[in-house]
Amino acid sequence: MTSVEADKPNNTSRDSSCGTRGGRWCVALVLLAAVVALSLWWANRTQRPKIALIGIDGAEWSVIWSMIERGELPNFDRLVREGTTAQCESYGQTMSPQVWNTIVTGKHYLEHGIDWFVVKAGDVTEKGDLEEDEDLIPVTSRHRRVPALWDILSQAGHTVGAIGFWATWPATPVNGFMVSDRFSYSRVNKLASAHDNLLHQTYPAELAEELRDLIVTPDSVSPAQRRDFMSESVQADDWRKNHDIVSEFDITYAQTETYHRVAQRLLDRGQPDFFACYFQGVDVISHYFWEFMQPETAGRTVPPERLDSFGDTIEAMYRRQDTILGELLERFDDDTIVIVVSDHGFRPVPFDKRSIPTVSGWHRLHGVLAIWGPGVKSGMTLTDASVFDITPTVLALMGEPVAKDMQGRVLEEAFEEGVLGAIDLVAVYDRMPEQAPINEADIQSPMDQAMLERLRGIGYIGGGEDGAGLIEQPGTPDD
Ligand SMILES: [Zn+2]
Numbered sequence: 001m002t003s004v005e006a007d008k009p010n011n012t013s014r015d016s017s018c019g020t021r022g023g024r025w026c027v028a029l030v031l032l033a034a035v036v037a038l039s040l041w042w043a044n045r046t047q048r049p050k051i052a053l054i055g056i057d058g059a060e061w062s063v064i065w066s067m068i069e070r071g072e073l074p075n076f077d078r079l080v081r082e083g084t085t086a087q088c089e090s091y092g093q094t095m096s097p098q099v100w101n102t103i104v105t106g107k108h109y110l111e112h113g114i115d116w117f118v119v120k121a122g123d124v125t126e127k128g129d130l131e132e133d134e135d136l137i138p139v140t141s142r143h144r145r146v147p148a149l150w151d152i153l154s155q156a157g158h159t160v161g162a163i164g165f166w167a168t169w170p171a172t173p174v175n176g177f178m179v180s181d182r183f184s185y186s187r188v189n190k191l192a193s194a195h196d197n198l199l200h201q202t203y204p205a206e207l208a209e210e211l212r213d214l215i216v217t218p219d220s221v222s223p224a225q226r227r228d229f230m231s232e233s234v235q236a237d238d239w240r241k242n243h244d245i246v247s248e249f250d251i252t253y254a255q256t257e258t259y260h261r262v263a264q265r266l267l268d269r270g271q272p273d274f275f276a277c278y279f280q281g282v283d284v285i286s287h288y289f290w291e292f293m294q295p296e297t298a299g300r301t302v303p304p305e306r307l308d309s310f311g312d313t314i315e316a317m318y319r320r321q322d323t324i325l326g327e328l329l330e331r332f333d334d335d336t337i338v339i340v341v342s343d344h345g346f347r348p349v350p351f352d353k354r355s356i357p358t359v360s361g362w363h364r365l366h367g368v369l370a371i372w373g374p375g376v377k378s379g380m381t382l383t384d385a386s387v388f389d390i391t392p393t394v395l396a397l398m399g400e401p402v403a404k405d406m407q408g409r410v411l412e413e414a415f416e417e418g419v420l421g422a423i424d425l426v427a428v429y430d431r432m433p434e435q436a437p438i439n440e441a442d443i444q445s446p447m448d449q450a451m452l453e454r455l456r457g458i459g460y461i462g463g464g465e466d467g468a469g470l471i472e473q474p475g476t477p478d479d
Pocket residue numbers: 057058094095096283343344
């Protein structure tokens with residue numbers, strides 16, 4: 001018993017006040033507490049997850065679910081089973097430039113300024129007249145009026161990397177890398193090779209040269225590569241004559257593979273705190289091939305030989321996107337929270353409702369959202385999530401304040417306790433990246449005309465009686 005009593009010197013000193021004989025103990029304890037508090041604070045700071053935002057334009061849950069049921073799409077399946085998902089509500093006319101810029105800024109297009117595919121040349125504030133083509137140019141990074149996630153996070157000292165997002169050319173300075181949307185041949189005539197000399201395709205500028213060998217051009221797409229998506233007999237027409245669907249496939253396939261290869265190489269050099277990569281293939285293929293996947297929705301008889309050739313094209317593109325997703329997941333650090341998002345879903349458009357006969361799929365208001373990683377709830381479904389919520393959620397996860405003027409919210413219910421910590425607020429984010437003053441020549445590129453051609457082909461500009469290629473608006477809120 002006595003020895004036990006003797007082993008309790010701490011009790012004695014704890015009873016003492018700091019000014020007396022326990023002073024040294026007291027100082028030591030205070031110092032210890034300070035060290036513990038500091039290291040907890042530091043751990044909290046440094047244990048913030050990395051974020052990977054994967055944008056899949058036009059990804060549609062109904063296609064993903066039915067393919068998962070058939071045992072396909074193992075990586076999407078993993079995200080659904082192990083993560084939190086939602087029907088992500090889009091807004092407005094669900095046009096990609098508007099919505100993607102909302103996803104990465106948290107702002108309505110009236111605020112972020114990217115309100116269509118094109119703008120009037122010579123005026124960065126005025127929306128282009130959709131019926132007039134001569135003086136229109138595709139939207140550029142110079143037309144965005146608010147900072148994007150990569151700007152905000154760069155300014156806060158995080159490393160960032162972004163690949164392929166809408167309206168990112170000319171590439172702006174970030175604390176990491178930026179590969180702009182003009183780096184690939186994405187929305188471009190396959191003959192438009194002049195863009196090889198286009199400036200500001202990447203930040204830093206010299207990165208473009210280092211990545212040049214990764215560009216897949218549409219005319220390099222081989223019959224063997226096409227065979228995974230359509231029957232062997234199909235050949236691409238000369239797409240300058242018409243916007244045939246095989247040429248559209250070649251272009252979007254080339255873009256998807258280019259950004260996939262770029263993403264892999266840049267991730268292999270080291271994953272930034274915030275990584276974001278955009279893929280367009282599912283959207284373009286869904287526009288042009290829907291009636292072959294679901295001929296019963298076509299509102300006309302689809303020739304059997306077309307069904308043979310293209311019946312599997314959309315699902316093949318989802319399989320490819322799933323493989324790409326898997327290859328990215330393999331590269332991410334263990335502490336990465338992955339957010340897969342689409343700007344809208346997809347649905348069939350019957351023949352008599354089309355403004356362009358070959359465009360058989362159009363946007364549905366609700367797209368895909370899947371959040372996956374450490375601290376993300378498993379098998380959870382959010383009932384209320386929108387494209388406005390992505391930026392606030394990413395900021396909160398990375399320990400940065402959410403701006404009060406963002407209309408979305410942090411998707412708190414997707415995360416286990418302690419993942420988010422206290423959510424700080426700031427009035428507004430309005431610091432833009434530092435760039436040279438705008439020069440008209442800086443935002444016109446040799447491939448502008450080819451890009452406009454393609455937008456016209458898909459019905460995004462000047463395609464129908466209503467001037468926008470749309471006979472129907474994308475849908476009601478419960479769509
Ligand atoms: Zn889209």
